[in-house]
Amino acid sequence: MDKKSYYVNVIEAKDGKMAEVVNFNFGGHHDLDAMIQRTREAGLFEKDKHAKEFVLAMRFMHHVIKKNRDLELFNEFAPQFEAFKQSVKNRLGCKCGCDKSDKHC
Numbered sequence: 001m002d003k004k005s006y007y008v009n010v011i012e013a014k015d016g017k018m019a020e021v022v023n024f025n026f027g028g029h030h031d032l033d034a035m036i037q038r039t040r041e042a043g044l045f046e047k048d049k050h051a052k053e054f055v056l057a058m059r060f061m062h063h064v065i066k067k068n069r070d071l072e073l074f075n076e077f078a079p080q081f082e083a084f085k086q087s088v089k090n091r092l093g094c095k096c097g098c099d100k101s102d103k104h105c
Helices: 032-042 048-067 077-092
Strands: 004-014 017-028
Touching: 017 048, 032 048, 032 077, 048 077
Parallel strands: none
Antiparallel strands: 004 017
């Protein structure tokens, strides 16, 4: 699987001025563009913007939980998030190149 690398940059627009809020690199084997496209095609959201936000939120949350699975903070939420993620994958199909049963996907 090819590892992909993304650069995230959040900029606040206020009073006609732009100010960088946060930026960071993010990577993995998922093709975010393809995931957003599949989410659009599934018609889950009325607004394209929400499909983008959903995919990014899911990937970010999955990544943080995966990298911090021993934190008490995620004890209750991690299994519920995993079940939700599997439900979404079943609805959209997992086409990131991994085995659909892979817990890391």
